[in-house]
Amino acid sequence: MEHQQSGSSEGTSEMGRTQTPLICGLPDDIALSCLARIPRKYHAALRCVSKKWRDLVGSEEWYSYRRKHNLDETWIYALCQDKCDQIHCYVLDPSSSRKSWKLIQGIPPRILKRKGMGIEVLGKKIYLLGGCGWCEDASDEVYCYDASTNCWSQAASLSIARCYFACEVLDNKIYAIGGLGSNLSDPNSWDTYDSHTNSWKSHSDPNLVPEIEDSVVFDGKIYIRCGASSISSHVYAIVYGPLNGSWQHADAVMASGWQGPAVVIDGRLYVLDQSSGTRLMMWRKESKEWVVVKRLCQFLTQPPCRLVAVGKRIFVIGKGLSTVMFDVDENMNIGGMMVGSSISKLTSPDCDVISCKLITL
Template sequence: MEYHQNSSSYGTNEMKQTQAPLICGLPDDIAISCLARIPRIYHAALRCVSKRWRDLMASEELYSYRMKHNLDETWIYALCRDKNDQNCCYSLDPNCSRMSWKLVQGIPSRILKRKGVGFEILGKKVYLMGGCGWCEDASDEVFCFDVSTDSWFESASLPIARSYFACEVLNGKIHTIGGLGSKQSDTNSWDTYDHHTNCWKSQSEPNLVHEIEDSVVFEGKIYIRCSVPCISSRVFAMVYEPSSGTWEHADADLASGWHGPAVVIDGRLYVLDQSSGTRLMMWRKESNAWVMVKRLSQSLTRPPCRLVAIGKRIFVIGKGLSTVTFEVDGGTNIGGVMVGSSISKLSSSDCDLVSCKLLML
């Protein structure tokens, strides 16, 4: 037995020594440094060069190198419902000189028609979770898209079947919260996914409700905006404190002005209020009040909209993936209305936007 182990080890070392270099004439560490600097838009072409390049493009080694040396690029991914009432996913490279949304191919057929699907991004993977159908109860299935390989696969299932739930990433883990489940008790719970172990952990919380309208990570905590329309018109917010693992009611003043999608920039919480025109609001913690930053031109936005932010740049994404982008500190004003550059909606689609998230690679 000992002889065979040494023989195998020798064979492996010999194979490594005879393996062709990534780039002829360069040590592999130098080659990786070169390839890591090539923009993401060309990664699909690089995977076609050779098996070694394909494996490198999908490796944690390249991903970690790009992150460590600030070579990573942030793309926007959006989950939509198309004109056939099916799920579809699009990506946007905001650094491209001619910005346009690109369809992500190959969404698994089992999840195409489900509604209330959870949408989240962790690392270099896009997750589609749960959902339900017309004649189908809430599902526990999770499908994952690896952007480094352009491939879909099935991931570890949710511990509790859910649809129409909130999901956020906090401390490197996905949190799925509330929503509709197979049983009434399922709504008073949340799950946490650890991608290192590929396992979920479920926890209960009696104060959680299934009607969650929005969520955001702010000051290292998860905030959810809730409503209880069957009981009253009251809207309130709850906050998850990771240090104690508990949910509490958030500040009432914060909750009262949270009328729309939220995003955090430089530690500041912004909300796109679409209840009366389109206004960008900011939560001023020092005075415990919401203040208006600027109004946005209604001719450019197509509500209902969602928000993402890259640096100080906000992307307002609406129906048909029509997109307006502006710097939060330096948008151009015309007649008191903030305007910015825009990306036209999809030419052949009037899809409804479900959610949008950022992915760094």
């Protein structure tokens, strides 16, 4: 009997430990409602309070609750390469009163020197895909960074090893498109990744070419800007529609004016043309023409630049992570140069920006 009582006491003690409330004296649903309203910049501190708080901040429940109640915040992530060809990842909180880029630690050593990697965001994770090195052919490896836990891990490998390829997200799936690699068995192929099954599926289409210069999701379709081919010297674009599952040639006028990084705001396509100065272009699909929105001051931008959009604000991110931001709607009504604010670049100005992505958490 004494032995049974002892076991019962241990079970009760264990149950008590597992049912420890998030905040003493509050039901967990109320505690979640309180904690989820704490700004994202303090989430790292929340993870240090207790194991239960750490697990909560990294959970799908936390992610879903903040998204459902419009509490989530968008941060910008930039993948860069320094003059020694080493990869670095930085993050920027665009809503902070003291905006500055911060270095993310822990990039897996295997990919620190890789070039031609794809980078894409799915949910709260950044995926770094494929790539190659001076003494390494194209890789099929995929690594991901969970922004909610600040941890790196390895994900399912690509169906085919790739480098210098396009990456986009459409219908909650990652598309790894085209690319190069001596072992690339099908250069007219692309892979799709399903996070629910943690697996890739391979596809093929003769209209897809391996030489890809840029990509963007626009009007629910993936657009790819291709380089000059052996048949034609002009730049052209192809488009993928999920309904028919095939690639077709895009509008020739649209392709001719797509001369730089692109971003979509409220269904409108913007391109940063850096071929002659720096100017922001907009595609008018109704009249099928490119129009100049505004020119950017050449002293503020450090080409080559990348673009991201947070709400109505466009962030132009250049060499050394020099950053200029402006509101598209406000600048539409102002003549002359773009009006905006800037963020100081890194102390190492030789850092080139490979890609910029957003995570809303």
